[in-house]
Amino acid sequence: QLSESGGNWVQPGGSLRLSCAASGFTLSTFAMSWVRQAPGKGLEWVSTITGSGSGRIANYADSAKGRFSISEDSSKNILFLQMTSLIDADTAIYYCARGAGHGNSKLESWGQGTLVTVSS
Amino acid sequence: ETILTQSPGTLSLSPGERATLSCRASQTVGISYLAWYQQKPGQAPRLLVYGASGRASGIPDRFSGSGSGTDFTLTINRLEPEDFAVYYCQQFESSFPTFGQGTKVEI
Numbered sequence: 001q002l003s004e005s006g007g008n009w010v011q012p013g014g015s016l017r018l019s020c021a022a023s024g025f026t027l028s029t030f031a032m033s034w035v036r037q038a039p040g041k042g043l044e045w046v047s048t049i050t051g052s053g054s055g056r057i058a059n060y061a062d063s064a065k066g067r068f069s070i071s072e073d074s075s076k077n078i079l080f081l082q083m084t085s086l087i088d089a090d091t092a093i094y095y096c097a098r099g100a101g102h103g104n105s106k107l108e109s110w111g112q113g114t115l116v117t118v119s120s
Numbered sequence: 121e122t123i124l125t126q127s128p129g130t131l132s133l134s135p136g137e138r139a140t141l142s143c144r145a146s147q148t149v150g151i152s153y154l155a156w157y158q159q160k161p162g163q164a165p166r167l168l169v170y171g172a173s174g175r176a177s178g179i180p181d182r183f184s185g186s187g188s189g190t191d192f193t194l195t196i197n198r199l200e201p202e203d204f205a206v207y208y209c210q211q212f213e214s215s216f217p218t219f220g221q222g223t224k225v226e227i
Contacts, residue, residue, distance in 0.1 A: 043219040106155035110164040
């Protein structure tokens, strides 16, 4: 099970950290992704962390590169997405999702999402 | 970046009919790296089918995926009322997964 939190209203240029609490499995042994959905729009991949142990590798969509950072707290089994320099176009529901293994794969399990609104 | 183009944008059908949804990739994608998701209003997406014949847990066998190269199809046989939703294809062959823009199946 996955449960996101941390979504909020923030002004352009601001920062926000999203959390995704995992239960029933060890987060660091699976590929974990963030996918977002702007209001009334389709799904957009944001970031994925793959691999296992200390060799985890993060990838980012061009829209997130340099502004967003994916990380995890293995001791608490929580995935994070640190977002900085937010712009209006980042307004979306952000979902965390678990892959089928530790590499890039289909997204087997999804959280319910958390809403981020960027507006002045 | 592999661009996925889904068609049609909207499919209007009746319960009991067959739905055929298309997903075309801008470059070759291995069938093992292609998945389909269903999303209903106000809900998170859920995995439906993947690869040549895989179905996610609990997904009925009226859902099936097929295709190869750059052309892939999701077929829904005998539409049930609960199947009316938006469907997305996704490729995860590269390190930068992408989704199609979605096909809405409406009554």
